[in-house]
Amino acid sequence: MTGHLSIGVDATTWWNKRGFGRFTRGQLGAMLDDPRGHRFVLFVDQEPVDEMIRPNVDIVRVETSATVTDSAVADGSRSVGDLLSFRREASSRPLDVFWFPAVYSWYPVSGRIPTVVTFHDAIAEHFTRLVLPTLRGRLFWNLKVWLAKRSARHIATVSEAAREEIVRYLHIPRRKISVILEAADEQFHPITDEQELRAARSNLGLPLDRRLLLYVGGLAPHKNLAGLIEGFARAIGNGGLDDLDLVLAGDPKGGGFHSNVEELRALIAEHGLEDRVHFPGFVPEPVLPALYSGAVAVAMPAFSEGFGLPAAEAIACGTPVIATEGGAVSEVVGRAGLFFDPRNPDDIAEAIAKIAGDPALLAHLKMECLPRAAELSWSHSASAMMDLLEAHARGRA
Template identity: 35%
Template sequence: MSRRPRLLVDLLSYTGTKGGMETYTQQLYRTFGEMDTGLEIVGLASKEGGRRDLSWFPGEVIRSRISGENRFVWAAGELLATGWVAGRRGADLLHSPATLGPWRTQMPAVLTIHDTLYWSHPELMSTPLYTGPVKWMETRAARNAAHVITDSEAAAVDIRKYLHVPDDRLHVVPLAATPVPARASDGRPTGEVLLLASGQRRPHKNWEGLIEAIALLPAPERPRLVITGGRGDDPLRAVVERLGVADTVELRGWVDEDELAALYRAATAMVLPSFVEGFGLPVLEALQAGVPVLCSDIAAHREIAGEAAVWFDPHDVASIAAAVRVAVTDPGRMARLRVEGRERARLFSWQRVADSTLEVFRTALAGGS
């Protein structure tokens, strides 16, 4: 009886602190664990990831000493260690789910690229010193990969443009949303308009533009805005104080699942003001939770929400403010968007993500395109 093909999964970037890419990895492999994939799955974890609960991973986990938080150690691990370990463990296939991967492998590799922001919007990167090295690493990983997966057609356009991945090696697999756990005791306070925003404090997220839009509204029209997702000293605190909106804008920082569930239950709408995204998981999570979405009119967001959103120009503070005013003044439209959003979210599922990804894996194992 022949053995199952062995898949080595590159988990070096998984540390529990990196947001959407980690959600993708966790949900994809949790879903694989509920399927008969026909694969033997082995994970190579970072030092930090290996200390976390990895019960969602459907196979053996190799706990390495490679730090996923030290950029230089992690980069060396991505370039060299993943391919070496895959070879040592007799892997037939390697999957790197977080945009970067090995520069050379003995076996076919599948690379998931979530965005190409260092190429398309280098001015929005918070660490310009890394722009050149990251672009070089992305180029090497994409050249080595037998197949590349990405989250949206918008991201695929840029991958073709900047990384020159041909269509027969490029696959668009839209992500899905993870149900937000809700507690029955949570509810929306009577008369309060609460806007929720969630994401890391990276420049392309455009949080400063959102806070400026809140400040632009007359004080009686300003909703309560809660922005989650920051860690440590929040750079947005100085913006809030400068604009004098500390009484309506709350910087909540990193929140656990229970706290996030409470915020979803209380939210009138979710606001996503990004200048650019490879996908935009918070948009889809809000739609699935029945929370109306106010979001920037960019290609990736349009692919997710269709017409089930209030759109604005992220480069125009007045446009953002106008969208916020809709949430404050038009409860009927918010009610319609709750229904339309849930309908739209049904188009996306982690089972579809897993099935499509597994099809790419099988194609790579067969040596085809």
């Protein structure tokens, strides 16, 4: 390909505290390092961060009544005025292609600009009432998704499992969807310094003298944390795991998304596990590598995941994963994990007992972690996305 492109990017998801934000920071950050010479125009609704300030980047600050991270959430909606402000700014630029890192922050742009939208999954369609419990939230979400998929030149997603879910529940032709895997940031690597490991726990109010089974992510119904708690209760009830605690790390308010944390607390109390299950709240990214590294394993029990970024981060830190069988996380971790039926608490309990009660198995799984993690990289993901944007740029598709 000859000639440089002007690539518009909705960068509002940079500030999201969940997986959307980590995906945007990882993939877009690597794309800005790509040496192809294209120019990026980032549309933001907050003050740009230092990582965005580069010679090949123009930043357009759009004035809005509320930021995307506050308004484009489960029970909220963005104002028409804010959507029109973004449309006006994006449509007035001489862009060759436009990329949305997540459909949740989508807004309309001029039909003359080809768009590529990353759909991370179709969980909201697959498990609608678990993700969008209110009729108002479902109506706004369905309208946004319908408009986004109808106007997009092409769709990107983050795993083969996600693509199959999108084909089934969003009825988008498979040929219109490209899979581009995610990765863990470079900060995720094994931490062996005992002082750093202890400091991470201490700062989060976690016990220093216990082994930890760790969950990191949203505290939402579709994440199946109730199933994980039930499986944990059965595993420790069977004996031999007296030194094992469960940590559910995530924003208890849901970060704007639906949360069922009170139901989880009630279930914990029902089992008498108040001193064995911990809620440290949202964990800042710089603390996560030490938290992952000090855990026995990371649990990913969701009924569905688009990718499962915490799983990639865990294995990059040398920590194996127990997860839902047959889904995206099994793609991510490969031989570095054990898998279970998420609807069967006994199956979850068995996976917990195996990984926490069999030192030889745990050592074997740990050996599989780093080789698998090395196969995933943001630079590879960014290169694939750049290829996709070039292929669908105006006049080139």
